[in-house]
Amino acid sequence: MRALCWNGINDLGVETVGDPRIVNPHDVILQVRMSTTCGSDLHFIDGDIPTMRKGDVIGHEFMGTVVEKGPAVKKVQVGDRVVVPSFICCGSCWYCQHDLWSLCDNTNPQGELQEPLFGAQTAGIYGYTHAFGGYAGAHAQFVRVPHADNDCFRVPEGVTDEQALFLSDAVPTGYMGAEFCDIQPGQTVAVWGCGGVGLMAQKAAFLLGAERVIGIDRLPERLKLAREKVGAETLSYEEVDSVQDVLKELTGGRGPDACIDAVGMEAHGTGVGYAYERAKQALHLQTDRGQALRQAILACRKGGILSVLGVYGFMDAFPMGALMNKGLTVRAAQQHGQKYLPRLLEHVVKGELDPSFLATHRFSLEDAPKGYELFKKKQDGCVRAVFLPN
């Protein structure tokens, strides 16, 4: 089959690879109908997170049709149109049983690669480094989905492929981030980042009862989406001297009740701090760039909640003092998609949620490298590039 592969840093190519096969009894093979780019892919494309190998098939946000199933698969049927969360989860370990799906104990065959960094092992992900399992990804004609009865969610009739696609990753991530905020009536939530994840976090904050949502970014087209498609107020960090001051002024001097970081380690910034971090990166002394996260900590009101969705490895100059002295609560996770999928599908069916506006560009699989180029460089208003592999 054809598949989009990582051939090296900033080097993606469409290659011919073997077709996936049923390996374990709970596997299915999916014919991919749609797959899409995610900000998380940029981390390994840029070489900021290790354990990729030349020729790895990438992609973790996808939906498709079941074409083959293993002997132990009971609920899922050949022919089902399904959406699959990006984390592979067994459904039976303690973590899965407690709705902490991305922490699943049983799906990362190379989990020991994570031990030195995390002191523990997480679930596996499709197409996302060997430390996260080394599973072949979904920017391909076919993909193997383990634990299918647990991880495949049938897409109801009337829900389009594009609506279902983003329920794989961007929507549940944003929804989880908003749920972390424990939103009370009348509260204000600020969200750093207006990419797919940030926009969905803003939307979810409204669904969960926030009175005001403030989206922060610098890209005008994304800020526009936040205003027009989500109903958020927006703030361009390049157009103000201090994001923190503006947020305080918008909230009677208190600061937002909760702050969501939907930016991560590739944060772009302005000023001296940013120049310092870029210089460190050039000298191979890099730790993560953390402008958004630092800003969120400083802006958050006392006793507020910091919800971290952005992906990080190491960060220095972390404002621990602000966190501690202001008594903030930090909540963070990779997405627990399986927890949210049923209710998200319901929101879509009821017309309360339509994430398809994230799909700003469509490409055939053969043109996927072009799609990543646009997405990475945020050109032509690209929010998510969607691929149609078949």
Add this chain to the structure above:
Amino acid sequence: MRDTIQQPGARSPAVPPRGGSQRRSPFGRDGQRTSEERLPQLVSALAGGALLTLGLQRGRLGGVAMALAGGGLLFRGTRTEQEPYVRRHGVVVRKFRRQRGRDATVELTVLQRSITIQGTPEALHRRWLDAETLSQVMGHFADVTSPGEGLQHWRVPGVLGKDLEWDAQVVEERPGELLRWQSVGDTALPNEGWVRFRPAPRDWGTEVTLRFVFDPPGGILGEKAVQLLGAVPAALARMALKRFKSLVESGEIPTTRPNPAAREGGYAS
């Protein structure tokens, strides 16, 4: 193993560590820049784990076995009482130097790992005894068969065309609590082990502890063998437990083989 720690800016090792296979390295080695080179701090941290994986190749222990077998050395007995440190601290991995003859010392390799698994101690104990279980759980380094009640036959595929084999016998069994076995007769790699099941708090299930003790023979050959054994046993107990857990909890052991990729003819794990 000298490649484990890299200097900032250093390239990934161009040559796989001894005994490791080229195939399974998660690090690119195709003469081009890999993501690791950009983040040396992460590299050195991750490399330890990566090499563990490399070390787990079938055949690696086989290499050790060959070294040992060549010497025609014999089992000299292993006593858990000789592990005071383990006893006192319930230590995880530890090597013990011990005198062997006038001028030879060797290290006794003890490795112990614990894991928490959903299920009762009784159910997990029964599952461990299941004829298929051991062969699946140890499949990453040995073929284990059960020729009879309380008997195990272990075979570690060799690299030089010869396999390392031994028979083990269950020497102690307490249902829902403990199972202990020992290699019997002449073997190049005398060893013993036990698995213990204890109820975990709340709804966590059972704490399962697995211990292996490898007691290589004395002399320079023994020393060498222990060095070679190095990376393997450290991960052996942990891997075995992890596989047992996945098998019991989720009904399968996670794997990516065969995995579509644009290398090695279209499939690579």
